[in-house]
Amino acid sequence: MSTSMPYPTPIHVTPDHVAALRENGPGTCLTWDEDTGRVEAVLPRKAIVPTRMIIASQRGLGELADLYTAEGREAADEDLARDLTDLAGDWWGDWPQVRAMNLVCEDLRSHLADWCVYLTAAPTAEPYRRGLPRMTDYYRLAECDRIAQVTVTWAFEEPTRILSHDPADRARPVADLALRTGGTLTHRAASDLIACTVWQALDVNA
Structure with a gap:
């Protein structure tokens, strides 16, 4: 399920980040802030700050979970966190x-x-x-x-x-x-x- 990660990255997504992305308001995105080095689930107004790299949206999290469902598996937050960490590595190269x-x-x-x-x-x-x-x-x-x-x-x-x-x-x-x-x-x-x-x-x- 994990995506490739061709570039080293300091970004690490945790199950708590996954839960926050799922539970926050509409339009929430999971972001990494270049200025602070922190991963956060933030509402739309904060997600558009130029120093924030968007890792995934609520919709993207749902689509990722759907891939597990299609394979007959339940998507645990630990699995989703690992996949989103890999995805952040993919985005890191283009940052x-x-x-x-x-x-x-x-x-x-x-x-x-x-x-x-x-x-x-x-x-x-x-x-x-x-x-x-x-x-x-x-x-x-x-x-x-x-x-x-x-x-x-x-x-x-x-x-x-x-x-x-x-x-x-x-x-x-x-x-x-x-x-x-x-x-x-x-x-x-x-x-x-x-x-x-x-x-x-x-x-x-x-």
Whole structure:
């Protein structure tokens, strides 16, 4: 069940962390804070702080437990803690790039949190080979299963891609948009425009 861990990491997830992630409020994420070195289950507003590396969300914990169920086993917190420690090792290798991109996305994430749109998984950074750094965030509107994948580049220099889908029907996206925000817009204005578009892509009544 454990994932690979190609990089050494100081991050250690305990069964108490797993219990806190499960029991805290909606949108809780398990994070490691670069400034303190601590692993904590934190609510959405704290999860978007740029120095925090997201390890997993409540939804991700449930999906991990479902893998055990599919194998006919019960997922003990000790097992889940070990798997999340391994997962943190996977994210550790990309942390320098994610850390930089967290600064780009801070205003965007803050706007979305104001509208109860929460990060529902750890962001993923594309391997940096050429061009601008690129990262994808995964968002969910509270009380809604729809997921939005939001891929941004450094300073929003290239169009932001917003792909939303229902988990039960990934083959038919609800929205697949490319939003260009370059030009005269300030970073805050671009973040607000992207956030509005993401919210619309997630709203089941839109």
